Amino acid sequence: MKNRLLWPILALVALLLLNLVVTPSFFALRIQDGHLYGGLVDVLKNGAPTLLIAIGMTLVIATRGIDLSVGAVAAIAAAVTCVHIGTSPDAGTALAGMAIALVLCAALGLWNGFLVAGLGIQPIIATLVLMTAGRGIAMLVTEGQIITVNNDAYRQVGAGFVVLPVSILISLAVLGLVALTTRKTALGMLIEAVGVNPEASRLAGVRSRTIIWTVYVFAAVCAGIAGLMISSNVSAADANSNGLWIEMDAILAVVIGGTSLAGGRYSLTGTLLGSLIIQTLTTTVYTIGVAAEVTLVFKAVVVITVCLIQSPKARAALSFRKVAVS
């Protein structure tokens, strides 16, 4: 277990060291208007939505599934809330809008769960339906426009601070809650059992379907909250771009964290590390001044390196070569 997390930790440390060398001001922290301000705080704030979605994704992947629709669900949550708020500066309206959005997201999760657990459709296909259609729904809700809101209560979700950014506090709270409910009860073991062999676990008396259904609903609600964070951060809902490709970031975070896509054993700490690595990478690109044209190549090289050093085979091959040379 500890060994598995060693490599992601090293990757994160290496990225931070790169920042320390190139732009030492990245680590400067100060208090600005009563909250922390600095590069590391940005990493936490902007990484919060990815982390939250990755937590949901971890459980889905542990059941041998995958959820591609989370980005679209995030866009729907943002769209519904901002359309509901409209021009109102009222905190109550914002809360009501968010509640409606999250209930809707839970319903979308039920739909995913129905396709996967109910109809037995392959998860990648089942959630692809909502990935494509979901953005259409979000466009329909916003009528293709960017909806700008001016609501202080809503702004708190993504841009607010209680010393630390509110968004990361929410994500960490969810992480803690999931860790408690899955690791201190048998739930985590049951999820892993379903992932290893759904049929065997069903025969052993585990309610596989209910568990699969539950993780998809949970993933959708996480995606919904993440969507609220993303749109609240800029006080606007943009159906085209909110949560675009975030499913890929989340899957990557889960995989970097050492959870196998084949289902079964999962690591929440690994997911936390994976999310931090991805956001640190993005922020690093901005701070050290990688040219826009080579940004994607730079990211790809880092991700490939991280994945390779995690693979025992690749490591063995490398060390074998060293021995051979010497």
Added chain:
Amino acid sequence: MLKKITTAASVIALCALAACGSGSGGAGSGTGNGSSGDTITMGFAQVGAESGWRTANTKSIQDEAKAAGIDLKFSDAQQKQENQIKAIRSYIQQKVDVIAFSPVVETGWDTVLLEAKRANIPVILTDRAIDSDDTSLYKTFLGSDFVEEGRKAGDWLVQNVNGPTNVVELQGTTGAAPAIDRKKGFEEKIAAKPDIKVVASQTGDFTRSGGKQVMEAFLKSQPKIDVVYAHNDDMGLGAIEAIKAAGKVPGKDIKIITVDAVKDGMTALANGEINFIVECNPLLGKQLMELAKKVVKGEEVPARVVTVEGTFTQEQAKAALPQRQY
């Protein structure tokens, strides 16, 4: 049994999708041959309704067609090239007098435009160009000059700052024509004043979230930022949020120049949070109708017509905002 239900469900879904497609593609169908009599019939294939800019573009074309007495057949391609090709084919079958469209993508138009050419129907491109070796496929291209927009932004900066000035640039989507050209035009102009330096430049993908995240990173890595040049209003609006969170005053401590002049941007300009906006005018309906009349009469038209575009200072924005259509 379950399989049958799934198959049936997917067939129904496919039919529904097809129905949607034909509904939008054939918005103008049903009317017979339009070229009879003196009135000009124009077939217009719009990209979609992805932004306020596009909606204003559509409205301008519809209103001006009515004012010019041109019979307009309008279709919305919902961002899909195949829908646009379908619409253009239906216009050819209806024997309209002139076809105009905003190509979704740059390539893949040769076949359908050749069909139009054989049917002797002139074609006008609006807003976006196509990439084809055969320039005889269309009569003219009416749209913005993105390089000129960049030059206007650069001009204003050169005239309005003194002494050493550090500029950070928020680029549009890497590889997109407006991003490349707006960067080029801007650099051309500021080269005249060596005091003005672009100290950091990164893509914000034309979105508010992107603009905010990149600006947050710039604020930490750059010791001194005097001016933000954003390739569109949305990224500029994101940057404003980041600047505020850093405890600085947008428009005063850090000057902001953007391109587009959509409503949210103009509002921020009128409030003093943006300093200068270069217009990217969607209201090209009037120019389009004039061109269409000339083309139908067989008169020569220039191969490239640039839309009439202005610029806005804070005072001009205050005056213009009440009548702003988008």
